[in-house]
Amino acid sequence: MDFADAPQAPRTPADVSRRRFLQGTAAAAALAGTVTLPRPAAAATASREVGYVFTAATNGAATVAPSGAVVAEVQGVLWSVPRAGGTAKPLTPVELEPTRPVFAPDGSLLAVCAYQGGGFHLWTMRPDGSELTQRTEGPWDDRGPAWSPDGERLAFASERGGDPVAGSPYRIWILELASGKLTRLTGVPGQNGPHQDGRWEDFDPTWSPDGERVLFVRARVLPDAAGLDARTVASVRADGTGPVTSAYTEELPGTQLLAPALSPAGTLALLRTTAAPNGSCTLVVDGAPVAVRGDVHAVPPRWTSRDTLLVTVDGHFRLVRPTAPDAYEEIPFRGERRVDRPHYRVKRYDVEPGGTRPVRALHLPALSPDGRQVAFAALNSLWLADTSGGRAPRRIVRSPVTRYPLAPAWSPDGRALLYSDDRDGLHAVRRRDLRTGEEEVLVRGGRVHPALSPDGRRLATLDMAYNLMVLDLDSGEERKVAAPLGAGGAPGRPSWSPDGRYVALCDLARLNQRFREGYNAVRIVDVRNGSSRLHTIAPHQSLSDRYGSGPVWSPDGRHFAVVAESALWLLPVTADGTPDGTPRMVSDEPADHPSWSADGRRILYQSAGRLRLVDLADGEPRTVRVPFDHRRPTPADTVVHAGRLWDGSGDDSTVREDVDLVVRGGRVTAVEPHRSGRPALRRVDASGRTVLPGLWDAHTHPWQATYGGRQTALQLAYGITTAASFGGFAYEQARLREAIAAGELAGPRLLTTGELLDGARPSYGMARAHNSRAGLARSLRRGAALDWDFVKTYVRAPGWVMAEAARFAHEELGVRAGSHLLSPGMQLGQDLTTHLQATQRQESGRSLTAGGRSAQDVTEIYTHGGFHLVATPFTAGPLVGADPALARDERVTRLMPPWDVATVTAAAAKPPSEAQLATVRGEVEVYHRILSGGGLVALGTDQPLVAVGLHLHLALRALHRFGLSPAEALRTATVLPARVFGAERDLGTLEVGRCADLVVVDGDPFTDFDSLVRTESVLRGGVPYTQRELVDSFPAPGTSARAGTAGHWREVGHRLRHGSCCDIDH
Template sequence: MDFGSVDRRRFLGTAAAGLVAGASGRAAAAVGAPDAPDAQADHAGQVLTYTRMTGGSVTGSRAGGALIAEVQGVLWRVPRDGGQAVRLTDWELEATRPALSPDGRTLAVCGYRGGGFHLWTLRPDGGGLRQVTDGPWDDRGVAWSPDGTRLAFSSERGGDATTGSSYGLWVLDLGDGRPRRVTGGDHEDYDPAWSADGRSLVCVRAAHTPGGGNDGGLSLVRVPLAGGPAEVLRTVTSGRLVCPSVSLSGRIAYVHLTGAGTPGLPADAARLMVDGEVVTADEDLAAAPPCWLSEDELLYAGDGQIRVRSLSGSSVREVPFTARMPVPDPAPRRRRRPLAPQRPAPVRGLHRPALSPDGRSVAFVALNALWLMPVGGTPRRLRQAADTHLLQMPAWAPDGRSVLYCTDQDGLVAVHRHHLDGGADEPLTEGGRLYPALSPDGTRLACQDLTGNLLVRTLATGAEQQLARPLATDGPPGAPTWSPDGRYVAFCDRNRLNQRFREGYNLIRVIDTRTGGERRHLPAEHQSLSDRVASGPVWSPDGRWMALVTESALSLLPVTADGTPAGPARLFTDEPADHPSWSADSGTLLYLCDGRLRRLSLATARAHTLPLRLTAGRAAGDSPEPLRVHAGQLWDGTGAPPRHDVDILITGRRITAVEPHRSRRPGHRTLDASDRTVVPGLFDSHTHPYPATYGARQSLTALAYGITTTACLGSPLYEAVRLREAAAAGELRGPRQLACAELLDGARTAYSMGRAHRTREGVRRTLRRAAALDVDFVKTYVRAPGEVMAEAAEAARALGVPSGSHLCSPGRAAGQSLTTHLQATQRLEFGHATSPLGRIGQDLVEQYADGSFALVITPFTAQILLAADPRLAEDPRVTQLMPPWDVAVVREHARTAPTDAQQRALATEMADYRRLADHGATIALGTDAPLVPVGLSVHLVLRALHAHGFSPAEALHSATSVPARLLGLDADLGTVEAGRIADLTIVEGDPFADFDTLVDIPVVVREGVPHEQGDLTSLHGADRSARAAEHEPPSGMTWLEVAEHFRQGACCHPGTIGE
């Protein structure tokens, strides 16, 4: 797996060659080799100056000489008494936790270049960089043996790519280059340190916990290299132990984090310990190994500074440094796609197109309707959903006489059948059933419940059997597919490679419906299916093949009757592919490519495009009647103070004037808000559409809370675009939706919507399809290496849209525009965004300080504010619009007093934002909904900001004008001015006098159309809402447990650390 050779000019191929014309904005990757010792002459747009480190580490030699510091993912040489730092490594290496050899002549580090963690060595002057481990397994946490001939590290190597492997300790002999396993078992061993005699290793041991994960690392153990049982040296009952370091006399220093110590819930305290005794407990320590400079002195990182502490006299000496890092200027946003197109455009958001058994027709969903298109003909609408519910997941019956689909028209998503002869509609399941697939004889229905359990229902009796639970959270498994004999059901699921980090591979899982037995297969060794939404597998009707998508291309995997691979997968296309489906004779495949339907003949191996005569958009003249909004108070978002008694005049979906109120406005209908406050329509700048489980509820709920624009920051591509098109065409009521493709990931992935890659060709195809469908944002995820992050940034730059990721470093150096959280899942153990205590340092502030590199905040910690205002839990927008699992979680928060740790976490996070804002950072408000309750969470975050030092105007800017500018939409949105699109949120009260009234929104205006809250909350109707609430949760769970299942393993869940 090596992304280092990704072509930075041609990755989009000929179909999108213009996207990357021009020079890259990336900083050069020079290092501090002897012929260029400082590497400060790199060409870059800006130079950032660091004097502190967040999440860094430091090491040195007992013999003296310079110190080596890790600051924002780069290694620096720092004079022992402080001074100007010299850069040793480039940002693409992502070097972490450096260790100096005993003679001080060689550095060993862990680096992520190429898409995997491996060990590298280099000289202390930056020269001689050499990779010393490789392969598909991660190698972390390097330590030198006392004689300098071996390296200890932790790794998953030696395991199985399908069943996974725990982290164990390994030793690499630098003489022969062979690693040797030291530990293994049902636990995770990591952070090794050598004993002084070189005969044993000390490490952290984390026990596995039921249901997955580990206990956080509660024990330190000593492991003899010659074999034998491990000796438990230290155990704590809570928190986590990290990074032991052993002195020449055998004393053990380490860090004890009390409390959770995760991105979702920072640690309460960080204690530097030696042999079980507290050395210091009042510093913000980095989770990095302390370094013994002598028996009395420890070198470590505390409060963002390099410190040397005497253990005998308790004196502390600081080593000041200044490090200068060149970075490119983030690209300006130049949105090309019009938000309100003047004429219809071709539909590209095709949802799950399926070839009919006879190969003559295609069923698909677009514009919230079910369509049937004869090959070569014009699509015919079979069913049109009302704009208050969603139609999705079409699938053919084997006899070709009916089409199955899913709808939430009765509350929760359920399976229906549309009969082509006569058009009758027949419900097949109760609510909470997804991804239907009929058995070859048509008598049984395979589907999923809300939590991803695989079910098989006998249609004649309604009896239902649960066959399998999902292997992982982070989104459901893929749709089921039947073997020709009806015995086996296959689908895509994700394994977890270890219990320390959450990622794994998307694999093929085959269930025997007679015995319940199962088998799991990868398409190739360490090769993931691209995602769990659009990549199959789809069993051929003759049973010989499974069609699947890997590296964003269509492949056929030969299989036996029980789904076992019978040979290597055969690549059938070199173009992007999604959603393959078969004809009944197994001779033809249909798939999506760049928004087009492609039909492939297996006999000729040639594909051709099926013309699609379908357009999206509002018809000419389809505009609401002219409207006058009489505002008692207007905050227009321009920076001006609120105005009083004004008229906002709207014609043709845009504001034509904002003027002092007049009693008459001929030709305008009046919306009386004379005793209310009007603000620009709100943004939620970080969402993920989950239509499979939420149906239309996500859109309706967001609109009811005053949100008129949602920015998707990760979704199955065709899902995001079809929702964008449906909302723009008026076929889905709710905010306008900005589209993003899948999370662009490395070889491993977590979410169903993550797109896995291990090759340059795969990255090229994925970016090409995103460009073809004109996405509004490009996002890379946790395992995408720096080289791919730079590719994504270039693609976004060419499209005129922002790009971003979780990772401030190396995101900024890669040319990305923003981070999508302050702190969320990192590929490092803790990352460089916040300390284990949740605090930011000067180096992190410097990344954002000029405002050109932005931050979308997602304060999950704000959910505790529900307890301060329990009435919010009984708001009709909660009880009538939210699904039952979100109703349960809102009520639980409302009746649960926050803990002291939760309150500290909220205060710390808000203090971080206040500090960043005071230094000029660009901060846009997001929520990551629906990982938190939709719509309501925007208001909880706004309240949190205001309660912690942000003025009402400052808080409101984060949800109006700032995201509009950040997303390149400020010519149309974000303010109430003439010429802007008429998006208005009308508040019952004065949020400038009582900020909490901002949540009381009787009316929302989107594109000149008023939506009364009472109308929105009654759309489902009392009967429909009651029916949704009456549904039994899956597998005997409570709705609160369902909510926890959906959030378990999420990027900011309190239990999620590292990846």
């Protein structure tokens, strides 16, 4: 349904259906598709065919038919493999994304779970790949098919029967193939069973040989949703009657069970896994571990006879008799696949100093109550502009270069602005009188996104643990009203109901505890008692993100302004915020950050870099023109006298001594033997130091709402001069890039992206949810307007989103595209993965096993066809315990926020264990193998999920400790990331003509690699920053507004990182 066609729809409690919602967004697709996007110097994507040869399958599952036919999943494609081994033939297209294939008992059909289209469903096909048929459909995921002995039914795990808001835990279901009838076996009313005194999840079904019962894993949900305890195999009658009983319980703590399988004789086999740093997968048969030689992969074992199992070990398909595991038979294969890989011209990044550029990012604009002005942040300042347009904005607050002002909000009378900044060390909310310029602090201790109640007497904010706080301004009493519902970032900004009783915000309605995704829902909190309700704007439909998508309550209380499918909608609501009618699309152009005038007649929002003001009476948006430019400073001519110089272009033997680097206009113009008296406006005496190219952190996330100015300052203090963002809020990233380039914010140069482009179900607040092609087109138009430097898709983005995002990145922007997914990312035209392995949409990723190993297929992909790896060695974290002095460094005690101080201090007190060292050694071996094969590995950290700046040095130490030379390790953080991003013409080395990005180290990393962390100063494009100046700009320990104990701040750090893609707390 096109909501714009029904602005006067009747106010009924009935929700518009998801199908009708998507029809509405599709109706705008034609317009969205006809917009001419600005093109940089990037040609249309060409392609070149690249051949890949696979002889092993990381986490590849296989199945054998009674005839001996073998079908195996290798990198997201099903292959037919001869029973005796030999040449494998691909059977399925990459778009299908099949997993866990299993033959019917007679071998006539094959069942798989596949993700085609954006949801997991059951499919069947013939052994030759023909007659591919989808068997289940709908918004719920269906996983793990298992054939009944008669071949007429499939048991599977499904979310069916749940609720998109209340949740949908996995239960066991049966599908009758002939009729399509679905029957629920577990979780039915009145059914008793183990762990039903709390929450639980059921998955991985298997049948008893007589077909009378279905066995499966039952996992208990741990307190506070801290994960699953999956140590029970349960059993239920196949007709769904009777209780669930326990069939097997694993007594070994710290383990998880998966993929039980019953033999024709009734012998129970299953897999038992343990997490890192003791990561493992063990085959267990009849309750006893089987001593399988090699790395067992966590994919379903299949019985091929009464006493033989097909398992995947070291990437190979192995037939094993549990009674004699060393007398195994392998089924060797060789699969050749030719893939069209993109070939395009990368844009020239705008790294030049000097000159004037337009300001693209007016961050978090807020319309004044009278509708005459808009407040926003840009260039590290707060500004006011007239909505009549045409006049330059007026700066009202300017922050120091190591601080960060955020989120201006108007007082109800329009006389004051509220905002937060971190001038005292943590974000505090301030109120500024616009007539007098006087300011007062309303609340300290880390508070952001202020919103005054309509009567002006109460202040709603979010604290650093993402709790909704309400401060009574008369009494000074502050209460925690509500905790966030899910992990993955903060809830949205609070919005008051007109009567001041409720606060609305966007929060995550997580569906279950097996997987972390859900829907961005409207949460209504009663501030009197903290009770809350959740609503989606349509069934299974998310708001676009949990930042700039509302809900924003209208002044008359009758509507929410929301952003979904990246468009602006009005949602009718009752006085308590309950949806009360059909949403109406206000405009089919891209939208972010809506705000209302006090009379409720106008809404201001952002659209692809423009401010737009719509009068709801006529529905015609107009552009609020804000003439606004910034000028980049031209750095002074500089001579750097280096005692030792490694310019990044060679190996350890290329270190030069006693040289001058001459810098003109921010670039290296000469590298010559030292000569005293060389003319320059600025001199850097590094005669007793080592000079290196500035370091890259190739995987970061800007979190200024919690870190403020600390994040960028910390990076410089640890020698990082270039940071690549792999996900954040689009306008904030553009704001940061402009402020840094303009000299208004101290930080590394920033390569930006937008939000994580996701499918229908996001997890992170910074993910952008999409159900439609029109919605994706709107999101990408924002990327063109804001000139993204990278395009990232996320875990639930279906293949069509991944492919279109890659095409857009290459053709429209001339930049890289990537994701977590090795496959199908490589096959769909992406350029890299953002980790070796992180959260995946299938049960097991295709890059790394439970034991921390990768097989030949992974190396083959990363060393062919220009597909790269951004490595994020979280396993290097414990190395801080090998050098506890790192935690006493002032960059930790003074520059880091208190939650990171507490975390680093605690970690430094524990030397790394042998298991931890073995884990990081195994990870580095994978990187070494890729580098040795000619692949590119760029080093990132995923900060601030880890300690900003410091963790890059721990990762570099890990690379060197476990096999890389000093130059080889340094290349992963200098020249290789520049090559990965196509920026090697300007960045990555200190050769003549390159940007003057360098770091001065008090030591010699080529003789003492650990001295690399002693980064004394940097030049970024010729602009100097010293560690001393950065540290001194923040309060000394004990003098800042850091209320709370170390334990409190550790808990805040846990909340910030809990549920992240590589949760370091687990």
